[in-house]
Amino acid sequence: MAHTIKDRTAIVGIAQTRFGKGLEDSELSLACQAISAALDDAGIAPGEVDGLVAFSMEDGREVEVARNLGLGGVTFFAQVGYGGGAGCGTTGHAALAVASGQCEVAVAWRARKRADKASRPWAQTGNRIDTPWQWSRPWGLLRPVDEIAMLTRRYMHEYGATREHLANVALAFRKHANRNPAATMHDKPLTREQYMSARWVSEPLCLFDNCLETDGALAVVVVSAERARDLRQPPVYIHAYAQGIPPQHQTMTNYFCDDPLAGPSHTCARRLWANSDVRPADVSVAQIYDAFSPLIPLSLEGYGFCKRGEGAAFTENGALEWPDGRLPTNTSGGGMSEAYVHGFNLVVEGVRQMRGTSTSQVEGATSCLVTSGEGVPTSALVLRR
Amino acid sequence: MAASGFVLPGLEDPAARPFWEGTARGELLLQTCADCGKMRMPPRPMCPACRSIRVAWTRASGRGRVWSFVVAHPPLLPAYAELAPYNVIVVELEEDPTLRLVGNLVESAEGAINAVDPSTIRIGEPVRVVFAQIEDVALPRWVRAGAAG
Numbered sequence: 001m002a003h004t005i006k007d008r009t010a011i012v013g014i015a016q017t018r019f020g021k022g023l024e025d026s027e028l029s030l031a032c033q034a035i036s037a038a039l040d041d042a043g044i045a046p047g048e049v050d051g052l053v054a055f056s057m058e059d060g061r062e063v064e065v066a067r068n069l070g071l072g073g074v075t076f077f078a079q080v081g082y083g084g085g086a087g088c089g090t091t092g093h094a095a096l097a098v099a100s101g102q103c104e105v106a107v108a109w110r111a112r113k114r115a116d117k118a119s120r121p122w123a124q125t126g127n128r129i130d131t132p133w134q135w136s137r138p139w140g141l142l143r144p145v146d147e148i149a150m151l152t153r154r155y156m157h158e159y160g161a162t163r164e165h166l167a168n169v170a171l172a173f174r175k176h177a178n179r180n181p182a183a184t185m186h187d188k189p190l191t192r193e194q195y196m197s198a199r200w201v202s203e204p205l206c207l208f209d210n211c212l213e214t215d216g217a218l219a220v221v222v223v224s225a226e227r228a229r230d231l232r233q234p235p236v237y238i239h240a241y242a243q244g245i246p247p248q249h250q251t252m253t254n255y256f257c258d259d260p261l262a263g264p265s266h267t268c269a270r271r272l273w274a275n276s277d278v279r280p281a282d283v284s285v286a287q288i289y290d291a292f293s294p295l296i297p298l299s300l301e302g303y304g305f306c307k308r309g310e311g312a313a314f315t316e317n318g319a320l321e322w323p324d325g326r327l328p329t330n331t332s333g334g335g336m337s338e339a340y341v342h343g344f345n346l347v348v349e350g351v352r353q354m355r356g357t358s359t360s361q362v363e364g365a366t367s368c369l370v371t372s373g374e375g376v377p378t379s380a381l382v383l384r385r
Numbered sequence: 386m387a388a389s390g391f392v393l394p395g396l397e398d399p400a401a402r403p404f405w406e407g408t409a410r411g412e413l414l415l416q417t418c419a420d421c422g423k424m425r426m427p428p429r430p431m432c433p434a435c436r437s438i439r440v441a442w443t444r445a446s447g448r449g450r451v452w453s454f455v456v457a458h459p460p461l462l463p464a465y466a467e468l469a470p471y472n473v474i475v476v477e478l479e480e481d482p483t484l485r486l487v488g489n490l491v492e493s494a495e496g497a498i499n500a501v502d503p504s505t506i507r508i509g510e511p512v513r514v515v516f517a518q519i520e521d522v523a524l525p526r527w528v529r530a531g532a533a534g
Contacts, residue, residue, distance in 0.1 A: 128394070129395055130395040131398075132427060133392075134398065135427040136487045138393050138394060139473050139498070139524070140457055140461070140489065141455070150453050150454070153455060153508070154475075157453070199458065200470070202456070203455055204455075250427075253487070256484075256485055
């Protein structure tokens with residue numbers, strides 16, 4: 001076994017701004033507020049931060065963040081691409097940098113004014129495109145939901161998945177959001193009848209198969225395991241980390257390969273579990289990227305919680321629901337019912353589960369899987385207490 | 386040329402240009418490695434099987450089957466919203482079912498993308514290519530294999 005980063009770093013600070021639509025603050029301001037609060041949570045001064053990892057889609061970049069927070073000198077900075085695929089990626093890059101001595105205190109974050117129409121890439125499509133989108137958008141496959149709906153229809157056809165299974169996902173995450181005062185949907189219960197009668201967005205996906213449109217920001221602080229032991233919060237160790245681009249992958253429109261339903265999670269999982277002492281069967285709580293409900297069964301299969309084609313059936317009998325489900329998932333409400341901040345809220349909720357501070361705390365959980373976007377080049381973390 | 390409001394290929398990607406030149410002639414061309422013969426779509430500069438950059442083009446039969454489909458509803462870009470709900474299909478090609486193209490199921494080459502009743506579309510049903518002229522682009526679309534024309 002190569003020299004891995006297993007348990008050599010820990011997340012010692014987390015924070016989030018409020019979530020909303022049409023927040024007045026800029027993405028940069030939201031980013032700085034979240035990072036500032038995460039440093040306070042950790043008890044670390046801004047002058048000690050020497051590593052920054054951003055989403056490549058981020059508006060407030062490293063230089064601006066450093067200037068606003070008054071950082072003392074940054075020796076490692078990097079960006080991770082592919083939007084929702086980057087949440088665990090930024091945190092993982094921070095861990096790699098700390099573990100390899102490129103910096104001592106690294107921050108990863110995501111801030112987003114998603115509710116601002118100008119921040120929706122699909123709505124900015126020009127009339128003429130020479131990118132790979134020329135193979136899908138001219139026919140009206142315009143939005144992420146259309147692209148995933150295409151895979152979903154095929155998945156249903158091959159494996160007998162139904163809308164009832166997708167409703168299992170949406171309802172489980174809504175129940176968790178109803179227990180989380182910070183969640184956008186805290187006060188809004190969702191019934192199966194409401195789900196089944198909701199308007200279509202891209203058949204076979206309806207409104208409640210989609211994530212929210214959220215303004216907000218979250219941040220995490222990563223230091224070495226040695227340093228973590230002396231800080232005010234219980235350390236949450238980064239046990240394993242991986243990224244994934246499967247063979248012949250095309251971002252979002254993954255139709256042009258031998259096995260379109262074996263998405264990035266399959267590749268990511270191979271490295272993740274190879275570098276982990278924790279096995280899928282040991283994981284008792286998960287935060288799985290949920291821009292769209294069908295990504296849950298696809299990811300459950302990719303990360304090895306069940307076999308190919310069994311992800312939909314896995315959701316039956318309340319399997320994803322706190323407290324008694326087989327795998328309570330997205331315990332803060334996830335992207336579909338807490339906030340959609342490119343999946344970064346899943347990383348922060350994973351840390352809360354390991355600290356024992358989730359509003360839907362899974363008793364006795366010692367490890368948590370966190371994943372990023374399925375359908376795009378992705379990333380995942382195994383966190384442990 | 387009237388602006389359609391559709392999103393269209395820019396026709397400037399050198400790897401893709403022969404494909405769009407082919408559709409303009411009413412031909413569906415598949416990028417093919419000139420060294421090892423493997424066909425690949427969408428077009429790209431290098432063959433992932435043998436790393437050759439020598440490219441040939443194979444004229445496809447224009448027959449395939451529906452691999453999957455969606456029915457898009459608003460919010461959408463304005464030109465598409467006017468037609469919603471409309472279908473978008475992915476077709477697996479007769480030459481190799483792992484070669485797939487995005488398209489629409491229509492009743493004829495110039496037919497609207499919202500004319501086929503979506504409740505009648507079936508995965509696996511055989512289709513045949515047609516070409517719809519939109520601005521200066523001939524977009525491949527698909528009709529049911531038994532359709533006239």
